Amino acid sequence: MPDWLVIAIAVATPLLGFIGVLLGQLLTRQGARELDVWRRREETMRMLRWAAELTMQPESGALGLSVLDSLSRSELLQPADQPLISAVLATVTARAEAIYTEEEATGGIDEHTDND
Template identity: 45%
Template sequence: MSEVPLRYRRPGTHLDTAIASGTSDTGHWGVSVIPTWISVVGVVMTVLSPVLALGGVALGGYLSRKADRELDTWRHREETMRMVRWAVEQILEGDEAGTDAGVVTLRSLMRSELLQPEDYDLVAALTAAVAIDRVGPAAYAELENADTEVVEGGAGE
């Protein structure tokens, strides 16, 4: 049977009925020409694409928060070192009020949450050295807890 252009078909003929019903003489008009594996891939991609997008958003949020924490740590460290520098400058000027302010600043910094655990030993050693040298062992002991013992000199003396 030859294919008749649509404009020459008469209504009610066998070919018009087959086109309208979605079947042909062989009965295969309604069968999809897309292979099954492509359909499966399409369904999987339809389901996975939002899940992958959500995963990307979650990963981006995690990396952003991690970078923010690192930046916050860096800012705390910078502020700590600025305060340490200022306190040491005040102590080294030799003025009594400046020395007291510097020692108090170092002691307050040691109790502050601004001080990072990595910097604690440095600030503690600096506070002890500067306070003992400038203020004297007796005044430093008063600044410390009552049960703390001040030891002068190094291990080799």
């Protein structure tokens, strides 16, 4: 076997091994990032469903709004999910405003008055 071939094999074998390990590490990191995004999105949607259910109940509506507001500012929220949270917040807020306006118009809400 020629000397140049022996040297090429001696140098190429560890170099190719290193490149293989490097590519494997990069693929593993990419998979871990994708899994993290998926987990965050799953948790965000779970909290969104829970908060939306809370807002529909009269006794816990304020808690649901607080959760939605906190979720909209959370690190857990992915940028792609922000429009969805904003839309849910807008819908819930509009619904609450409509109920308040209707009750106020029909006299269902007690107005605060000072009796001096």
